[in-house]
Amino acid sequence: MKFCTVKQYFDDENNNNVTNGIATTVIPLPNKHLKIKANNKEMEQYEQELLRNVMPQELTKLILAANYLNFKEALDFFCRTVANAIQNKSVDYVRKFFGLESDFEPGEEEKLCKEFAWSFEGVDED
Protein backbone atom coordinates (compact mmCIF):
# COMPACT_ATOMS: atom_id res chain seq x y z
CA MET A 1 0.00 0.00 0.00
CA LYS A 2 2.74 2.42 0.92
CA PHE A 3 4.50 1.82 -2.34
CA CYS A 4 1.60 2.02 -4.82
CA THR A 5 1.89 5.77 -5.06
CA VAL A 6 5.67 5.55 -5.25
CA LYS A 7 5.38 3.22 -8.23
CA GLN A 8 2.96 5.66 -9.82
CA TYR A 9 5.41 8.46 -9.12
CA PHE A 10 8.19 6.69 -10.94
CA ASP A 11 5.86 5.76 -13.79
CA ASP A 12 4.64 9.30 -14.32
CA GLU A 13 7.04 10.97 -16.63
CA ASN A 14 6.05 14.53 -15.84
CA ASN A 15 5.52 14.60 -12.12
CA ASN A 16 5.14 18.08 -10.72
CA ASN A 17 3.89 17.01 -7.33
CA VAL A 18 7.15 15.74 -5.98
CA THR A 19 10.51 17.19 -6.97
CA ASN A 20 13.60 15.00 -6.83
CA GLY A 21 15.01 16.71 -3.77
CA ILE A 22 11.84 16.13 -1.80
CA ALA A 23 11.60 12.52 -2.94
CA THR A 24 15.08 11.71 -1.65
CA THR A 25 14.04 13.00 1.76
CA VAL A 26 10.64 11.34 1.99
CA ILE A 27 11.12 7.97 0.33
CA PRO A 28 13.71 6.45 2.68
CA LEU A 29 11.41 7.08 5.67
CA PRO A 30 9.18 3.97 5.50
CA ASN A 31 12.19 1.64 5.34
CA LYS A 32 13.76 3.36 8.28
CA HIS A 33 10.45 3.07 10.14
CA LEU A 34 10.38 -0.66 9.58
CA LYS A 35 13.94 -1.01 10.86
CA ILE A 36 13.47 1.08 13.95
CA LYS A 37 9.86 0.04 14.60
CA ALA A 38 9.62 -0.11 18.38
CA ASN A 39 12.33 2.39 19.19
CA ASN A 40 10.77 5.86 19.20
CA LYS A 41 13.81 7.66 20.52
CA GLU A 42 16.03 6.38 17.73
CA MET A 43 13.42 7.38 15.17
CA GLU A 44 13.21 10.86 16.71
CA GLN A 45 16.97 11.28 16.43
CA TYR A 46 16.91 10.10 12.82
CA GLU A 47 14.10 12.53 12.06
CA GLN A 48 15.94 15.45 13.72
CA GLU A 49 19.07 14.61 11.71
CA LEU A 50 17.01 14.49 8.53
CA LEU A 51 15.52 17.90 9.08
CA ARG A 52 18.74 19.58 10.10
CA ASN A 53 19.45 20.42 6.49
CA VAL A 54 15.90 21.29 5.55
CA MET A 55 14.78 24.91 5.56
CA PRO A 56 11.51 25.46 7.47
CA GLN A 57 9.79 26.69 4.32
CA GLU A 58 10.64 23.43 2.57
CA LEU A 59 8.49 21.63 5.11
CA THR A 60 5.25 22.58 3.33
CA LYS A 61 6.63 20.89 0.21
CA LEU A 62 7.55 17.82 2.24
CA ILE A 63 4.03 17.69 3.62
CA LEU A 64 2.53 17.83 0.14
CA ALA A 65 4.91 15.12 -1.03
CA ALA A 66 4.17 12.84 1.90
CA ASN A 67 0.44 13.41 1.39
CA TYR A 68 0.67 12.67 -2.33
CA LEU A 69 2.78 9.57 -1.74
CA ASN A 70 0.38 8.48 1.01
CA PHE A 71 3.07 8.06 3.69
CA LYS A 72 1.14 8.45 6.92
CA GLU A 73 4.14 8.34 9.30
CA ALA A 74 6.08 10.86 7.24
CA LEU A 75 3.03 13.12 6.96
CA ASP A 76 2.41 12.94 10.72
CA PHE A 77 6.06 13.72 11.42
CA PHE A 78 6.27 16.68 9.02
CA CYS A 79 2.99 18.17 10.31
CA ARG A 80 4.19 17.77 13.89
CA THR A 81 7.45 19.51 12.97
CA VAL A 82 5.63 22.43 11.34
CA ALA A 83 3.33 22.74 14.36
CA ASN A 84 6.37 22.97 16.66
CA ALA A 85 8.06 25.42 14.30
CA ILE A 86 5.12 27.88 14.20
CA GLN A 87 3.80 27.43 17.74
CA ASN A 88 5.43 30.47 19.25
CA LYS A 89 5.96 32.57 16.15
CA SER A 90 4.43 35.86 15.10
CA VAL A 91 1.53 36.23 12.69
CA ASP A 92 3.89 37.69 10.04
CA TYR A 93 6.23 34.71 10.33
CA VAL A 94 3.35 32.27 9.87
CA ARG A 95 2.06 34.21 6.84
CA LYS A 96 5.50 34.10 5.19
CA PHE A 97 5.86 30.42 6.08
CA PHE A 98 2.69 29.44 4.23
CA GLY A 99 2.92 32.12 1.56
CA LEU A 100 -0.23 33.88 2.75
CA GLU A 101 -1.29 37.50 2.73
CA SER A 102 -3.60 39.33 5.05
CA ASP A 103 -7.01 39.99 3.51
CA PHE A 104 -8.51 41.83 6.46
CA GLU A 105 -10.11 45.24 5.93
CA PRO A 106 -8.06 48.12 7.36
CA GLY A 107 -8.66 48.27 11.09
CA GLU A 108 -10.05 44.71 11.38
CA GLU A 109 -6.67 43.19 12.14
CA GLU A 110 -5.88 45.88 14.70
CA LYS A 111 -9.19 45.17 16.38
CA LEU A 112 -8.28 41.49 16.69
CA CYS A 113 -4.81 42.31 18.03
CA LYS A 114 -6.38 44.52 20.66
CA GLU A 115 -9.06 41.98 21.60
CA PHE A 116 -6.50 39.20 22.02
CA ALA A 117 -3.47 41.25 23.07
CA TRP A 118 -2.54 38.61 25.68
CA SER A 119 -1.96 36.02 22.95
CA PHE A 120 0.81 38.14 21.42
CA GLU A 121 2.86 38.18 24.62
CA GLY A 122 6.06 36.13 24.77
CA VAL A 123 6.19 35.48 21.03
CA ASP A 124 9.58 34.63 19.48
CA GLU A 125 11.23 37.43 17.56
CA ASP A 126 11.24 36.94 13.82
Place this chain on the structure above:
Amino acid sequence: MSCLQLELITKILSPLPVKSLVRLLSVSKQWYSFIKDPDFVKLHLKHSIETNKDQAVIPKEHDFYPTDRYFSRSLSSTRIMEIAIWNPLIRKYKKLPSEPRDYSGSGRPNFAFGHDPHNDDYKVVTIVEFSKEDTPLLDFEVKVHSLRSRCWKKIKEELPMKECSI
Protein backbone atom coordinates in the same frame (compact mmCIF):
# COMPACT_ATOMS: atom_id res chain seq x y z
CA MET B 1 -4.41 28.25 2.55
CA SER B 2 -1.99 28.69 -0.39
CA CYS B 3 -1.12 25.24 -1.63
CA LEU B 4 -2.00 23.27 1.47
CA GLN B 5 -5.42 21.65 1.64
CA LEU B 6 -7.76 22.16 4.57
CA GLU B 7 -7.14 18.61 5.78
CA LEU B 8 -3.40 19.26 6.04
CA ILE B 9 -3.88 22.61 7.77
CA THR B 10 -6.11 20.77 10.29
CA LYS B 11 -3.32 18.29 10.98
CA ILE B 12 -0.88 21.13 11.59
CA LEU B 13 -3.15 23.30 13.75
CA SER B 14 -4.83 20.60 15.90
CA PRO B 15 -1.94 20.09 18.33
CA LEU B 16 -1.28 23.81 18.83
CA PRO B 17 -2.04 25.36 22.22
CA VAL B 18 -5.06 27.67 22.51
CA LYS B 19 -2.86 30.74 22.95
CA SER B 20 -1.17 30.13 19.57
CA LEU B 21 -4.48 29.49 17.81
CA VAL B 22 -6.01 32.68 19.18
CA ARG B 23 -3.02 34.63 17.86
CA LEU B 24 -3.30 32.92 14.46
CA LEU B 25 -6.87 34.19 14.07
CA SER B 26 -5.13 37.33 12.75
CA VAL B 27 -3.34 35.55 9.87
CA SER B 28 -6.16 35.94 7.38
CA LYS B 29 -9.95 35.86 7.09
CA GLN B 30 -9.77 32.24 5.96
CA TRP B 31 -7.72 31.19 8.99
CA TYR B 32 -10.07 33.19 11.24
CA SER B 33 -13.11 31.26 9.94
CA PHE B 34 -11.23 27.99 10.01
CA ILE B 35 -10.01 28.28 13.61
CA LYS B 36 -13.41 29.47 14.82
CA ASP B 37 -15.26 26.70 12.99
CA PRO B 38 -17.18 24.56 15.54
CA ASP B 39 -15.94 21.32 13.91
CA PHE B 40 -12.32 22.39 14.27
CA VAL B 41 -12.96 23.54 17.86
CA LYS B 42 -14.41 20.11 18.71
CA LEU B 43 -11.48 18.33 17.08
CA HIS B 44 -9.00 20.53 18.92
CA LEU B 45 -10.76 19.92 22.24
CA LYS B 46 -10.72 16.16 21.65
CA HIS B 47 -7.01 16.28 20.80
CA SER B 48 -6.12 18.35 23.86
CA ILE B 49 -8.08 16.02 26.16
CA GLU B 50 -6.32 12.98 24.69
CA THR B 51 -2.89 14.57 25.04
CA ASN B 52 -3.54 16.33 28.37
CA LYS B 53 -2.72 19.74 26.96
CA ASP B 54 -4.11 23.18 27.80
CA GLN B 55 -5.01 22.33 31.36
CA ALA B 56 -5.19 25.04 33.99
CA VAL B 57 -5.02 24.88 37.75
CA ILE B 58 -7.21 27.57 39.20
CA PRO B 59 -7.52 28.09 42.97
CA LYS B 60 -11.06 27.90 44.27
CA GLU B 61 -12.23 31.13 45.82
CA HIS B 62 -15.33 31.41 47.87
CA ASP B 63 -17.55 32.58 45.05
CA PHE B 64 -16.11 30.56 42.20
CA TYR B 65 -17.32 27.09 41.27
CA PRO B 66 -14.72 25.36 39.11
CA THR B 67 -15.91 22.81 36.64
CA ASP B 68 -13.48 21.52 34.08
CA ARG B 69 -12.56 24.33 31.71
CA TYR B 70 -15.15 26.85 32.74
CA PHE B 71 -16.16 28.64 35.86
CA SER B 72 -19.42 30.11 36.94
CA ARG B 73 -19.74 32.84 39.45
CA SER B 74 -22.83 34.12 41.08
CA LEU B 75 -23.42 37.73 41.88
CA SER B 76 -26.60 37.40 43.80
CA SER B 77 -28.47 40.48 44.78
CA THR B 78 -31.77 40.31 46.62
CA ARG B 79 -34.12 39.42 43.80
CA ILE B 80 -32.00 38.62 40.76
CA MET B 81 -29.37 35.94 40.28
CA GLU B 82 -26.62 36.92 37.87
CA ILE B 83 -24.35 34.25 36.55
CA ALA B 84 -21.46 34.34 34.10
CA ILE B 85 -19.47 31.49 32.64
CA TRP B 86 -15.80 32.06 32.01
CA ASN B 87 -13.32 30.30 29.75
CA PRO B 88 -9.88 30.98 31.23
CA LEU B 89 -8.06 29.65 28.16
CA ILE B 90 -9.47 32.20 25.73
CA ARG B 91 -10.06 34.74 28.53
CA LYS B 92 -13.63 35.41 27.59
CA TYR B 93 -16.76 35.29 29.69
CA LYS B 94 -20.43 35.16 28.84
CA LYS B 95 -23.10 36.57 31.08
CA LEU B 96 -26.20 34.43 31.22
CA PRO B 97 -29.64 36.07 31.11
CA SER B 98 -30.69 37.21 34.59
CA GLU B 99 -33.43 35.31 36.26
CA PRO B 100 -35.61 36.67 39.01
CA ARG B 101 -35.99 34.42 42.02
CA ASP B 102 -39.28 32.59 42.33
CA TYR B 103 -38.95 32.07 46.03
CA SER B 104 -39.01 34.47 48.93
CA GLY B 105 -36.50 34.67 51.70
CA SER B 106 -32.85 33.92 51.35
CA GLY B 107 -31.54 30.96 49.44
CA ARG B 108 -28.27 29.15 49.20
CA PRO B 109 -27.33 28.51 45.56
CA ASN B 110 -25.30 25.66 44.16
CA PHE B 111 -24.04 25.53 40.59
CA ALA B 112 -22.94 22.96 38.12
CA PHE B 113 -21.70 23.28 34.56
CA GLY B 114 -21.31 20.53 32.01
CA HIS B 115 -21.54 19.33 28.45
CA ASP B 116 -24.65 17.47 27.29
CA PRO B 117 -23.24 15.13 24.61
CA HIS B 118 -26.71 14.00 23.50
CA ASN B 119 -27.65 17.49 22.34
CA ASP B 120 -24.09 18.79 21.96
CA ASP B 121 -25.00 21.60 24.32
CA TYR B 122 -23.41 23.22 27.37
CA LYS B 123 -25.67 23.58 30.39
CA VAL B 124 -25.61 25.38 33.70
CA VAL B 125 -27.70 24.00 36.55
CA THR B 126 -28.58 26.03 39.62
CA ILE B 127 -30.11 24.43 42.66
CA VAL B 128 -31.18 26.89 45.32
CA GLU B 129 -32.10 25.62 48.73
CA PHE B 130 -34.45 27.94 50.53
CA SER B 131 -36.71 27.82 53.53
CA LYS B 132 -40.43 28.16 52.92
CA GLU B 133 -42.12 31.14 54.57
CA ASP B 134 -43.17 30.61 58.17
CA THR B 135 -42.19 26.95 58.15
CA PRO B 136 -38.97 25.17 59.03
CA LEU B 137 -39.30 23.17 55.81
CA LEU B 138 -36.65 23.41 53.12
CA ASP B 139 -37.39 23.44 49.44
CA PHE B 140 -35.38 23.56 46.27
CA GLU B 141 -35.62 25.60 43.11
CA VAL B 142 -33.87 23.97 40.17
CA LYS B 143 -33.19 25.74 36.91
CA VAL B 144 -31.24 24.70 33.85
CA HIS B 145 -29.75 27.06 31.27
CA SER B 146 -28.91 25.81 27.80
CA LEU B 147 -26.28 27.70 25.83
CA ARG B 148 -28.02 26.67 22.62
CA SER B 149 -31.46 27.95 23.55
CA ARG B 150 -30.04 30.84 25.64
CA CYS B 151 -32.81 30.59 28.18
CA TRP B 152 -33.51 29.20 31.62
CA LYS B 153 -35.93 26.39 32.25
CA LYS B 154 -37.36 25.64 35.65
CA ILE B 155 -37.40 21.97 36.57
CA LYS B 156 -40.74 21.19 38.14
CA GLU B 157 -40.13 17.57 38.99
CA GLU B 158 -39.47 16.69 42.61
CA LEU B 159 -35.84 16.19 43.48
CA PRO B 160 -35.25 12.54 44.28
CA MET B 161 -33.54 13.37 47.58
CA LYS B 162 -33.73 16.52 49.61
CA GLU B 163 -30.12 16.12 50.66
CA CYS B 164 -27.87 16.67 47.72
CA SER B 165 -24.68 18.36 46.75
CA ILE B 166 -23.06 19.15 43.45
